[in-house]
Amino acid sequence: MAHETHTHVRSQTEYEYIRRQRSKEMRGQLTSFAIMIFLTLIAFTAVAADFSPYLITPIILLLAAVQVVLQLYGFMHMSNKGHGMVAFFMFSGMFVAFITILALVTIVWW
Protein backbone atom coordinates (compact mmCIF):
# COMPACT_ATOMS: atom_id res chain seq x y z
CA MET A 1 0.00 0.00 0.00
CA ALA A 2 1.08 3.54 -0.72
CA HIS A 3 0.64 4.53 2.89
CA GLU A 4 2.68 1.61 4.25
CA THR A 5 5.42 2.51 6.69
CA HIS A 6 7.68 0.76 9.12
CA THR A 7 6.73 1.57 12.70
CA HIS A 8 9.47 2.08 15.21
CA VAL A 9 8.55 2.78 18.81
CA ARG A 10 11.20 4.97 20.42
CA SER A 11 12.71 4.29 23.79
CA GLN A 12 12.32 7.03 26.39
CA THR A 13 15.90 8.21 25.77
CA GLU A 14 15.42 8.36 22.00
CA TYR A 15 12.15 10.18 22.48
CA GLU A 16 13.63 12.82 24.80
CA TYR A 17 16.57 13.25 22.43
CA ILE A 18 14.38 13.94 19.40
CA ARG A 19 12.14 16.30 21.38
CA ARG A 20 15.24 18.26 22.41
CA GLN A 21 16.51 18.32 18.81
CA ARG A 22 13.17 19.65 17.63
CA SER A 23 12.96 22.42 20.20
CA LYS A 24 16.53 23.38 19.30
CA GLU A 25 15.48 23.54 15.63
CA MET A 26 12.46 25.64 16.60
CA ARG A 27 14.73 28.14 18.35
CA GLY A 28 16.71 28.37 15.09
CA GLN A 29 13.46 29.10 13.24
CA LEU A 30 12.66 31.88 15.72
CA THR A 31 16.09 33.38 15.06
CA SER A 32 15.42 33.27 11.29
CA PHE A 33 12.10 34.99 11.91
CA ALA A 34 13.75 37.74 13.98
CA ILE A 35 16.29 38.30 11.17
CA MET A 36 13.49 38.46 8.56
CA ILE A 37 11.62 41.09 10.61
CA PHE A 38 14.85 43.03 11.04
CA LEU A 39 15.63 42.94 7.28
CA THR A 40 12.09 44.10 6.49
CA LEU A 41 12.46 46.99 8.92
CA ILE A 42 15.77 48.02 7.33
CA ALA A 43 14.22 47.92 3.83
CA PHE A 44 11.21 50.07 4.80
CA THR A 45 13.37 52.49 6.81
CA ALA A 46 15.88 52.89 3.97
CA VAL A 47 13.06 53.82 1.59
CA ALA A 48 11.42 56.18 4.10
CA ALA A 49 14.80 57.87 4.68
CA ASP A 50 14.78 59.08 1.06
CA PHE A 51 18.28 58.12 -0.05
CA SER A 52 19.20 57.98 -3.73
CA PRO A 53 17.25 55.26 -5.64
CA TYR A 54 20.55 54.08 -7.15
CA LEU A 55 21.80 53.31 -3.66
CA ILE A 56 18.60 51.88 -2.17
CA THR A 57 17.37 49.66 -5.04
CA PRO A 58 20.27 47.18 -4.95
CA ILE A 59 20.22 47.14 -1.15
CA ILE A 60 16.52 46.30 -0.82
CA LEU A 61 16.79 43.68 -3.57
CA LEU A 62 19.67 42.09 -1.68
CA LEU A 63 17.68 42.16 1.57
CA ALA A 64 14.76 40.47 -0.24
CA ALA A 65 17.10 37.77 -1.59
CA VAL A 66 18.49 37.09 1.90
CA GLN A 67 14.96 36.86 3.30
CA VAL A 68 13.95 34.38 0.60
CA VAL A 69 16.99 32.21 1.34
CA LEU A 70 15.96 32.17 5.03
CA GLN A 71 12.42 31.16 4.06
CA LEU A 72 13.52 28.40 1.68
CA TYR A 73 16.34 26.94 3.76
CA GLY A 74 14.87 27.65 7.21
CA PHE A 75 11.08 27.59 7.17
CA MET A 76 10.79 25.28 4.15
CA HIS A 77 13.62 22.96 5.33
CA MET A 78 15.58 22.95 2.08
CA SER A 79 18.74 22.64 4.18
CA ASN A 80 17.60 19.23 5.48
CA LYS A 81 18.78 16.11 3.71
CA GLY A 82 16.59 14.59 1.01
CA HIS A 83 16.10 17.94 -0.70
CA GLY A 84 18.52 17.46 -3.62
CA MET A 85 15.80 17.06 -6.23
CA VAL A 86 13.90 19.93 -4.61
CA ALA A 87 16.92 22.20 -5.00
CA PHE A 88 17.26 21.10 -8.63
CA PHE A 89 13.60 21.99 -9.31
CA MET A 90 13.78 25.33 -7.52
CA PHE A 91 17.06 26.48 -9.05
CA SER A 92 15.80 25.52 -12.52
CA GLY A 93 12.66 27.54 -11.80
CA MET A 94 14.72 30.50 -10.61
CA PHE A 95 16.92 30.29 -13.69
CA VAL A 96 13.92 30.42 -16.03
CA ALA A 97 12.47 33.20 -13.83
CA PHE A 98 15.66 35.23 -14.21
CA ILE A 99 15.72 34.80 -18.02
CA THR A 100 12.02 35.73 -18.25
CA ILE A 101 12.47 38.94 -16.27
CA LEU A 102 15.66 39.86 -18.11
CA ALA A 103 14.00 39.30 -21.49
CA LEU A 104 10.85 41.27 -20.76
CA VAL A 105 12.48 44.28 -19.15
CA THR A 106 14.98 44.61 -21.99
CA ILE A 107 12.69 43.81 -24.91
CA VAL A 108 9.51 45.73 -24.02
CA TRP A 109 9.43 49.47 -24.39
CA TRP A 110 6.62 51.97 -24.56
Add this chain to the structure above:
Amino acid sequence: MDLNKKYTPQSWPDHPETATMEGKNKFIGFWLLLAAETVTFASLFATYLALKDKGPSGMEFAASNLFELPLVFAMTMILLTSSLTSVYAMYHMKNHNFKAMQAWLGITVLLGATFLGLEIYEFNHYVHLGFGYTHSAFSAAFYTLVGTHGAHVLFGLCWFIALMVRNSKRGLNMYNAPKFYLVSLYWHFIDVVWVFIFTVVYLMGVIG
Protein backbone atom coordinates in the same frame (compact mmCIF):
# COMPACT_ATOMS: atom_id res chain seq x y z
CA MET B 1 -2.38 -1.40 6.45
CA ASP B 2 -5.06 0.89 7.81
CA LEU B 3 -4.72 4.55 6.89
CA ASN B 4 -6.30 5.46 10.19
CA LYS B 5 -3.72 3.54 12.18
CA LYS B 6 -3.19 5.33 15.49
CA TYR B 7 0.22 6.68 16.46
CA THR B 8 1.69 7.94 19.71
CA PRO B 9 4.41 10.59 20.00
CA GLN B 10 6.78 7.65 20.63
CA SER B 11 5.87 5.75 17.46
CA TRP B 12 5.39 8.81 15.21
CA PRO B 13 8.14 8.83 12.50
CA ASP B 14 10.83 11.54 12.43
CA HIS B 15 9.65 12.76 9.05
CA PRO B 16 5.98 11.78 8.82
CA GLU B 17 5.56 13.83 5.63
CA THR B 18 7.91 11.53 3.68
CA ALA B 19 7.54 8.30 5.67
CA THR B 20 5.21 6.70 3.11
CA MET B 21 5.50 6.30 -0.67
CA GLU B 22 2.38 8.45 -1.00
CA GLY B 23 4.01 11.16 1.15
CA LYS B 24 7.26 11.04 -0.85
CA ASN B 25 5.35 11.43 -4.12
CA LYS B 26 3.31 14.31 -2.77
CA PHE B 27 6.46 16.00 -1.48
CA ILE B 28 8.41 15.82 -4.75
CA GLY B 29 5.38 16.67 -6.88
CA PHE B 30 4.53 19.65 -4.75
CA TRP B 31 8.03 21.11 -4.94
CA LEU B 32 7.85 20.75 -8.73
CA LEU B 33 4.64 22.78 -8.60
CA LEU B 34 6.38 25.45 -6.50
CA ALA B 35 9.21 25.64 -9.06
CA ALA B 36 6.59 26.11 -11.80
CA GLU B 37 4.86 28.77 -9.69
CA THR B 38 8.19 30.58 -9.46
CA VAL B 39 8.16 30.86 -13.26
CA THR B 40 4.49 31.94 -13.28
CA PHE B 41 5.18 34.76 -10.86
CA ALA B 42 8.39 35.68 -12.70
CA SER B 43 6.41 36.27 -15.90
CA LEU B 44 3.98 38.49 -13.96
CA PHE B 45 6.85 40.39 -12.31
CA ALA B 46 8.52 40.80 -15.70
CA THR B 47 5.28 42.17 -17.18
CA TYR B 48 4.89 44.55 -14.26
CA LEU B 49 8.47 45.82 -14.52
CA ALA B 50 8.14 46.32 -18.27
CA LEU B 51 4.85 48.22 -17.96
CA LYS B 52 5.46 50.11 -14.71
CA ASP B 53 4.12 53.69 -14.94
CA LYS B 54 3.23 53.11 -18.60
CA GLY B 55 -0.14 54.00 -20.08
CA PRO B 56 -2.06 56.68 -21.96
CA SER B 57 -0.23 60.00 -22.18
CA GLY B 58 -1.02 62.38 -19.37
CA MET B 59 -2.18 59.67 -16.95
CA GLU B 60 -2.24 60.94 -13.40
CA PHE B 61 -1.23 57.79 -11.53
CA ALA B 62 2.32 56.55 -11.09
CA ALA B 63 3.76 54.11 -8.57
CA SER B 64 5.51 56.95 -6.73
CA ASN B 65 2.28 58.84 -5.93
CA LEU B 66 -0.10 55.90 -5.51
CA PHE B 67 1.28 53.41 -2.98
CA GLU B 68 1.11 53.97 0.75
CA LEU B 69 3.85 52.27 2.73
CA PRO B 70 2.23 52.04 6.23
CA LEU B 71 -0.50 49.70 4.92
CA VAL B 72 2.03 47.62 2.98
CA PHE B 73 4.26 47.44 6.07
CA ALA B 74 1.34 46.13 8.16
CA MET B 75 0.48 43.55 5.48
CA THR B 76 4.11 42.44 5.31
CA MET B 77 4.39 41.97 9.08
CA ILE B 78 1.09 40.05 9.21
CA LEU B 79 2.05 37.67 6.40
CA LEU B 80 5.55 37.17 7.79
CA THR B 81 4.11 36.35 11.22
CA SER B 82 1.64 33.91 9.65
CA SER B 83 4.61 32.17 8.06
CA LEU B 84 6.11 31.70 11.54
CA THR B 85 2.83 30.44 13.02
CA SER B 86 2.66 27.75 10.33
CA VAL B 87 6.23 26.76 11.28
CA TYR B 88 4.90 26.34 14.85
CA ALA B 89 2.03 24.22 13.47
CA MET B 90 4.54 21.92 11.73
CA TYR B 91 6.67 21.78 14.89
CA HIS B 92 3.65 20.36 16.74
CA MET B 93 2.78 18.12 13.79
CA LYS B 94 6.23 16.52 14.08
CA ASN B 95 5.69 16.09 17.83
CA HIS B 96 2.33 14.43 17.09
CA ASN B 97 0.43 17.10 19.02
CA PHE B 98 -2.74 17.44 16.95
CA LYS B 99 -4.54 20.01 19.12
CA ALA B 100 -1.59 22.40 19.23
CA MET B 101 -1.12 22.02 15.46
CA GLN B 102 -4.79 22.85 14.81
CA ALA B 103 -4.54 25.89 17.12
CA TRP B 104 -1.48 27.27 15.30
CA LEU B 105 -3.10 26.58 11.93
CA GLY B 106 -6.13 28.51 13.17
CA ILE B 107 -3.93 31.50 14.05
CA THR B 108 -2.28 31.23 10.62
CA VAL B 109 -5.70 31.33 8.94
CA LEU B 110 -6.75 34.39 10.98
CA LEU B 111 -3.55 36.25 10.04
CA GLY B 112 -3.94 35.24 6.39
CA ALA B 113 -7.55 36.43 6.37
CA THR B 114 -6.46 39.77 7.90
CA PHE B 115 -3.85 40.13 5.16
CA LEU B 116 -6.45 39.40 2.49
CA GLY B 117 -8.88 41.89 4.06
CA LEU B 118 -6.23 44.63 3.95
CA GLU B 119 -5.46 43.80 0.32
CA ILE B 120 -9.14 44.03 -0.62
CA TYR B 121 -9.32 47.37 1.22
CA GLU B 122 -6.25 48.60 -0.69
CA PHE B 123 -7.60 47.57 -4.12
CA ASN B 124 -10.99 49.07 -3.30
CA HIS B 125 -9.29 52.31 -2.29
CA TYR B 126 -7.34 52.51 -5.57
CA VAL B 127 -10.43 51.77 -7.66
CA HIS B 128 -12.28 54.60 -5.89
CA LEU B 129 -9.39 56.93 -6.75
CA GLY B 130 -9.97 56.06 -10.40
CA PHE B 131 -7.11 53.56 -10.70
CA GLY B 132 -9.13 50.62 -12.04
CA TYR B 133 -7.95 47.50 -13.88
CA THR B 134 -8.53 49.07 -17.31
CA HIS B 135 -7.00 52.44 -16.38
CA SER B 136 -3.63 51.75 -18.00
CA ALA B 137 -1.06 49.10 -18.87
CA PHE B 138 0.48 49.88 -15.48
CA SER B 139 -2.74 49.26 -13.55
CA ALA B 140 -3.48 46.02 -15.43
CA ALA B 141 0.04 44.69 -14.76
CA PHE B 142 -0.16 45.76 -11.10
CA TYR B 143 -3.55 44.16 -10.41
CA THR B 144 -2.64 40.97 -12.27
CA LEU B 145 0.59 40.50 -10.29
CA VAL B 146 -0.66 41.45 -6.83
CA GLY B 147 -4.11 39.96 -7.51
CA THR B 148 -2.62 36.59 -8.50
CA HIS B 149 -0.73 36.60 -5.22
CA GLY B 150 -3.97 37.50 -3.40
CA ALA B 151 -5.74 34.62 -5.17
CA HIS B 152 -3.00 32.30 -3.89
CA VAL B 153 -3.58 33.59 -0.36
CA LEU B 154 -7.31 32.90 -0.74
CA PHE B 155 -6.62 29.41 -2.09
CA GLY B 156 -4.19 28.75 0.77
CA LEU B 157 -6.80 29.81 3.33
CA CYS B 158 -9.42 27.51 1.79
CA TRP B 159 -6.89 24.67 1.76
CA PHE B 160 -5.99 25.20 5.43
CA ILE B 161 -9.64 25.33 6.47
CA ALA B 162 -10.59 22.28 4.39
CA LEU B 163 -7.78 20.19 5.96
CA MET B 164 -8.53 21.40 9.49
CA VAL B 165 -12.25 20.65 9.19
CA ARG B 166 -11.92 17.34 7.32
CA ASN B 167 -9.38 15.97 9.79
CA SER B 168 -10.74 17.55 12.98
CA LYS B 169 -11.95 14.22 14.40
CA ARG B 170 -9.34 12.04 12.72
CA GLY B 171 -6.21 13.22 14.51
CA LEU B 172 -2.78 12.93 12.93
CA ASN B 173 -1.92 9.86 10.90
CA MET B 174 0.11 8.80 7.87
CA TYR B 175 -2.78 9.77 5.62
CA ASN B 176 -2.99 13.45 6.55
CA ALA B 177 0.51 14.35 7.84
CA PRO B 178 1.88 14.94 4.27
CA LYS B 179 -1.18 17.07 3.48
CA PHE B 180 -0.58 19.37 6.43
CA TYR B 181 3.11 19.58 5.56
CA LEU B 182 2.38 20.60 1.94
CA VAL B 183 -0.10 23.32 2.83
CA SER B 184 2.50 24.86 5.12
CA LEU B 185 5.08 24.74 2.29
CA TYR B 186 2.54 26.47 0.06
CA TRP B 187 2.02 29.13 2.70
CA HIS B 188 5.77 29.82 3.01
CA PHE B 189 5.98 30.07 -0.76
CA ILE B 190 3.21 32.70 -0.72
CA ASP B 191 5.33 34.64 1.76
CA VAL B 192 8.40 34.27 -0.50
CA VAL B 193 6.43 35.82 -3.38
CA TRP B 194 5.21 38.62 -1.10
CA VAL B 195 8.80 39.49 -0.13
CA PHE B 196 9.45 40.28 -3.80
CA ILE B 197 6.11 42.07 -4.21
CA PHE B 198 6.71 44.44 -1.31
CA THR B 199 10.27 45.06 -2.47
CA VAL B 200 9.82 45.33 -6.25
CA VAL B 201 6.29 46.76 -6.46
CA TYR B 202 5.86 48.87 -3.36
CA LEU B 203 9.31 49.91 -2.12
CA MET B 204 10.83 50.35 -5.60
CA GLY B 205 7.56 51.98 -6.65
CA VAL B 206 7.72 54.61 -3.92
CA ILE B 207 11.36 55.53 -4.62
CA GLY B 208 10.40 55.92 -8.29
